[in-house]
Amino acid sequence: MIRSVFKGSGSALPARAVSNDELARLVDTSDEWIRERTGISNRYLAGEGETTGTLATEAARAALADAGIAASEIDLIVLATATPDCTFPATATQVQAALGCTGGAAFDVAAVCTGFLYALATADSMLRTGLATCALVIGAETFSRILDWEDRTTCVLFGDGAGAFVLRAEDVPEDGPGVLATRLHADGSHRDLLYVDGGPSSTGTVGKLRMRGREVFRHAVTNLAEVLEEVLKASGFSAADIDWVVPHQANLRILDATARKLGLPAEKVVVTVDRHANTSAASVPLAFDVARRDGRIAAGDLVMLEAMGGGFTWGASLMRV
Ligand code: UT7
Numbered sequence: 001m002i003r004s005v006f007k008g009s010g011s012a013l014p015a016r017a018v019s020n021d022e023l024a025r026l027v028d029t030s031d032e033w034i035r036e037r038t039g040i041s042n043r044y045l046a047g048e049g050e051t052t053g054t055l056a057t058e059a060a061r062a063a064l065a066d067a068g069i070a071a072s073e074i075d076l077i078v079l080a081t082a083t084p085d086c087t088f089p090a091t092a093t094q095v096q097a098a099l100g101c102t103g104g105a106a107f108d109v110a111a112v113c114t115g116f117l118y119a120l121a122t123a124d125s126m127l128r129t130g131l132a133t134c135a136l137v138i139g140a141e142t143f144s145r146i147l148d149w150e151d152r153t154t155c156v157l158f159g160d161g162a163g164a165f166v167l168r169a170e171d172v173p174e175d176g177p178g179v180l181a182t183r184l185h186a187d188g189s190h191r192d193l194l195y196v197d198g199g200p201s202s203t204g205t206v207g208k209l210r211m212r213g214r215e216v217f218r219h220a221v222t223n224l225a226e227v228l229e230e231v232l233k234a235s236g237f238s239a240a241d242i243d244w245v246v247p248h249q250a251n252l253r254i255l256d257a258t259a260r261k262l263g264l265p266a267e268k269v270v271v272t273v274d275r276h277a278n279t280s281a282a283s284v285p286l287a288f289d290v291a292r293r294d295g296r297i298a299a300g301d302l303v304m305l306e307a308m309g310g311g312f313t314w315g316a317s318l319m320r321v
Contacts, residue, residue, distance in 0.1 A: 003178025004127040004135070004167040006321050007069055010062025011163040011289035012055045013044040013276070020156070027152040034156050039252025043159030043277035045144045053085040053094040055162035056140035059285070060095055063164040069134065074166075075104030076132035078123045080115025080139045080281035082310070083146055084108055087200045095138065105132065112194075113248050113309020115139055115281030117184060120165070120305070120317055124179045127169040138164040139281035146196055148208040157250075158209075159277035163285025177300075177320045181235035183227050184315035190219065194310040216312075220254050223314040224306055225261040231316045237302065239263055242318075244297050248307030249273035249283040258306075270296070280309065297321060 019042055020031035034040050046055070056079055064071055079092035092106040105126075111118040116139035123135040140162035147155045172178055193215045198207020224247070232238060239262045247255050249272050259269050272287040279286055284305050291297045301321045308314035 001172065001174065002128050002169055003172050003176070004124040005170040005172060005178045006319060007166040007168050008063050008067025009163065009165050009285060009289040009292055010059045010064070010066055011161065011286045012058035012062065013161045014046040014050045014055065016045050016047050018043055018045050023156050026149065027155060029152045029156055038157060039271070039273050040157065040277045042275045044161060046142045046160040050142070051085045052081050052083050052140045052142045052162070053091045055142070055160065056091060056138045056164070057095050057098040059140065059162035059164040060099060060136050060138055063136065063166045067166040069166055069168070071099040071101040073134045074099070074101045074136050076123060076126055076135040077104070077106040078119040078135065078137050079108045080111065080119040081108055081141055082110055082112045082115065082280060083142045091140065092138070095136070111309070111313040112311060113250065113278070113280045113283070114184070114307040114311070114313035114315050116163070116284045117182070117305060117307050117315035117317055118313070120179070121182045121184055121315070123167055124182065127167060132169070134166070134168045136164055136166055138162060139283070139285045141280040141282045143209065143280055146206060146209050153213060154209055154211050157278050159279050161276055161279040161282040161286050163282050163289050165285055180318045180320060181231050182315065182317040183230045183234065184313070185223070185227060186311045186313045188311060190312045193219070194312070217251065217254060219312060220250065220308045221257045221261070223312065224258045224308050227314055227316045228258070228262055228304065228306055231304070231318050235318045237318065241302055242268065242304050243301040244268055244270055244291065245304045245306065246270045246284055246288045246291065248309065249276060249287055250278045283307070
């Protein structure tokens with residue numbers, strides 16, 4: 001059967017690391033509050049010359065090198081972001097030009113923190129139906145540029161970064177590698193709990209992120225537990241079969257609560273929220289790349305990817321590496 005097979009991953013972070021103590025000099029907060037409520041100690045913030053596009057390109061180059069695949073083989077780039085460099089053209093086309101592999105399809109998807117799951121599902125569908133043969137799937141964000149740096153309830157939570165996968169359509173046996181099952185959801189009725197108060201067609205401005213964190217938290221735990229059960233059911237695996245869960249990194253307490261609901265031991269959950277904070281669409285591929293490079297995620301492992309974010313959107317995908 002034709003599946004989208006994982007060939008390599010890469011990631012990129014801005015040069016500047018920012019600690020909780022540094023933020024406490026900017027707004028009325030403390031290292032203790034941020035760590036206790038979120039698990040975050042550090043985040044990376046983009047500086048001059050660093051954009052979603054440059055971070056995405058760096059992550060894509062690292063993923064291609066890891067896969068041992070030349071940029072010229074790539075005929076599809078799907079890039080998830082809510083913070084594109086420009087309203088248009090899509091940041092994916094900038095990455096394509098930087099890599100020198102023009103001609104294939106390249107576009108962005110906007111599903112905020114669930115963006116990487118939406119991008120992965122889109123690329124997977126296109127690879128399995130023959131619309132493309134080799135894809136770069138990227139999550140890249142510079143949320144620091146849409147934060148209200150006077151709002152302590154949001155500005156301490158986010159960071160910038162990018163992560164990328166290379167996927168190739170391959171004929172594999174039933175028990176072989178590849179993306180096995182995915183489920184995506186959205187519920188637009190909760191827009192006011194997490195949104196940006198501007199945009200090209202409404203205010204003509206970029207806007208700032210607004211969030212009612214406590215309500216988002218409640219929905220996240222319920223929605224994630226449900227979609228994880230759905231993907232397990234669709235794939236025929238049980239929670240005990242999973243080697244690693246790579247969740248969207250919003251809050252350590254959400255990761256713990258979701259793992260508990262599924263009966264998964266905390267040791268199987270990849271956590272990077274402590275050092276990267278919430279990097280929105282970048283967080284899943286960034287965390288995955290960290291766990292692959294430090295030797296945790298290995299070939300043959302069954303890995304569950306999951307995310308929930310603005311929209312609301314949420315989704316999960318099970319993949320054999
Ligand atoms: O990635 C997309 C999905 N996003 C999420 O999943 C985020 C989900 N939500 C969360 O992670 C948590 O709800 C937060 C980390 C955002 C907030 O944690 P919480 O335990 O829900 O706190 P809270 O919003 O209920 O606020 C508790 C208190 C409030 O003070 P009062 O009203 O109890 O006096 C806040 O004003 O903490 C105060 N507070 C802060 N204090 C120090 C809020 N932000 C800060 C801060 N520093 N940065």
